[in-house]
Amino acid sequence: MAKSQLTFTDVDLTVNVPAGTRIIEISEKIGAGITYGCRKGDCGTCLTRVLEGAENLSEPSALEPRVLKENLAGHNDRLACQCQVLDGAVKVRPG
Template sequence: MAKAKLTFKDINLTVSAPVGVRVIEISEKVGSGIIYGCREGDCGTCLMEVEEGWNNLTEPSVVEHKVLRENNAGRHQRLACQAQVLGDATVRPV
């Protein structure tokens, strides 16, 4: 299985993550401060800033786009419950 480096800036930790895993799954395991309320992409609590590797995450779905707009998310913000790792990325909670 392919792996990528996922860095959580809030806890200064880089881990090897399987490609295709959602950021929230790794965040939970390592104790990052990315919080969540659902896992379905419709509440917006797991909003994160992608500092590096924006293109190394899956494209936002229609549902994620809607929630990002409703939450006035910035250009490099994503939902950790929706973004899947495709390559190296650096993220932090908003």
């Protein structure tokens, strides 16, 4: 299985993750500062800023653009519960 690198700048930690891993799953395991509520993409609590490697993430789910818009998210923001690291290196911080 392909491995990717996911860096959380708030805790200054980089981990190797299997392709297809959701950002929120790793954030929970390592104690990064990404908070969450529903884990289904409804609440927008897990808003995350993608600093590098956005091209290595999954396309937004059908629900994600609406929730991002409702939360006045920026161009580089994603929902950690929805997006998956697919390849390469990705660097994020809590939104």
